[in-house]
Amino acid sequence: MGSPAAHDSQRYFVPAPSAWPFMLTVGLAALVIGVAGYLEHSHVGPVPIWLGVGLSVYIIFRWFQGVARESETGQYSAQVDRTYRWGMSWFIFSEVMFFGAFFGALFYARSLSLPWLGGEGAKLATHVTLWPGFEAVWPSNGPANLGGEFQTIPAFDVPLLNTIILLTSGFTITMAHHALKAGKRTACILWMWATVALGASFLYFQAAEYIHAYHELNLTLHSGIYGSTFFMLTGFHGMHVTLGTIMLLVITLRLMAGHFKPDSHFGFEGVAWYWHFVDVVWIGLFIVVYWL
Template sequence: MASHSENHYFVPHGSIYPALISVGLLSMASGFVFNVTGSDTRLDGSFKNPALSYLATPGKYMMYFGLAVILTMMFKWLSAVVTESLTGQYKKWEDKSFRIGMIVFICSEVAFFAAFFGALFYMRVLSVPDLASYAPDITPYKDFLSAWPSQGPGGTVLGETYKPDPAFHPMSWSGLPLINTLLLLSSGATITWAHWGLIKNNRKQLIIGLFLTIALGITFLCCQAAEYHHAYTEMGLTLKSGAYGATFFMLTGFHGFHVTIGTLMLIVIWLRSIKGHFTPEHHFGFEGVAWYWHFVDVVWLGLYIFVYML
């Protein structure tokens, strides 16, 4: 018969961490809104709302303050969770709830990227061709260009003439994007190899596998930064490059953000592995990060196919 300690569900004491993180989120979000509102400019550099320009500076500091609060509270909160795990507070029911929670979280991330991919498909397949198919005598969209990649409306729209940027070029599937694909696919293999090492209680294999995965993730981010610099300075591809530029940076940028978060999570797990925190029987902290990293790999394959290749 199972003992009481194996059947109970651990409930921690009340904590102030959620309230403080809420304050940090509110401060960071409000600061972002103030900063965008106060620094919103036209193409010629002039302010669209000069009366609100005073919001930019305090908004920037609110963002920094909110981010600092969130990071500090995350460190403190997660440290408490690690302590609870190491002291044997988590049994099978806690492990099960953690797994369900991680699955729900990844499902929410799937929905997040599905919305972005949906926006790409809607603009590429429906909105851009439809605007170009309207008869000029019944629509203000005259000579609208339906070509994809679309860097803007082209022709005359609502009485204003748009001229395509001659320096604009869409991002190729070869070069850095192909290298990044190989990097992420390799990182999926290295973290799986590390997991095998943990299951076999081979600490050396676990630590080396995690280190290689972290190195591949950081290399991916460096390559993406170089890709963005090349796009802005030599290809005329920016956030203002019409529907293509907006969707390209929206999808790849948010994926890069997820790679950054995943790399930070891997570093934490790597340091914990060096300290011997995981065992072959109990290592959901490792598994949760591995699930997240594989999710990031799969999303990138979708990006590579639908954004770069097609």
């Protein structure tokens, strides 16, 4: 027989079957239906939104609680740690592809389809017959002037403020990581609370931006291709920031409970990876959606 340490390094932990993924799917579906109904004025009421938020947050915290318990009771071996690192890496890669598809849709609409609709490079003047008077300028609300005239959100206003907030949060979580590796738990916790506060501030300002866009700028999901791509990209990013802020809060509470060690803290690192990914995506959004 080998030594206990060798046996532990070869053991692979398999969690018990769980209903959390399916229940979380239900909560997120209710949230998406509720928000879509609100934006589309379909009068579904606020119940799906609050039901989705409450159910999702409850499940996420309970799910994280179970994972934390498994980690703190020594269920994870070195092999499990490597698996988590690979899993998180592939998850972030899939998220890159996810946003890459949306950035691709924006590029296609702005750089390929819009010039074609305006007659650029067209051998037949079908665009004149189908959409007379259409101007191939960006931002566009479509050939039929869908949703009416609208105004865009200036890049160097709330979007710039949110950019500064997210970049600052990237700095604070990095400082928290250095403090954790140095064994300075109190400093790590303070840096993490600062990161949580910055994430919550970003969400507050984005919500205020959406309200301003809908009620004062007439920039809605009905504002043609610009409105749909704008809310698709910034909205999905906002969902990722929301999930990231919840994860930051969980990690902070775990730090306060004495979890994580200077040389063993992948739960912290995984969230930090995710948060840096969210920062990078926002920089792309700020440049492509708001600025250019």
